[in-house]
Amino acid sequence: PGSPSKRTGAAPVLPQGKNMTLKEQSAIIDRLQKENFDLKIKVFYLNEKLEKQSDEGIKEMTKENVEMKVKLAEGMRERKSLKRRLKELE
Numbered sequence: 001p002g003s004p005s006k007r008t009g010a011a012p013v014l015p016q017g018k019n020m021t022l023k024e025q026s027a028i029i030d031r032l033q034k035e036n037f038d039l040k041i042k043v044f045y046l047n048e049k050l051e052k053q054s055d056e057g058i059k060e061m062t063k064e065n066v067e068m069k070v071k072l073a074e075g076m077r078e079r080k081s082l083k084r085r086l087k088e089l090e
Contacts, residue, residue, distance in 0.1 A: 020028070051057055 052061070
């Protein structure tokens, strides 16, 4: 969905050879403002994604990965301990 100009990248179609009414001009301005806003949001999220792929972002993800692996190992160790204790209680 979206206007054909968004999908194809073509310039927006404007009425040729006639003066546009105020309503038509307003509709075109509204559409262009919405498209501009959408593009700004897209740029923001693409920049955010790019930052995460930067060296600093990779370091941060690596650090987070190590922390998660440590927590996983601790959880597995605790599970084994509780499993042994459960067998003792049976």
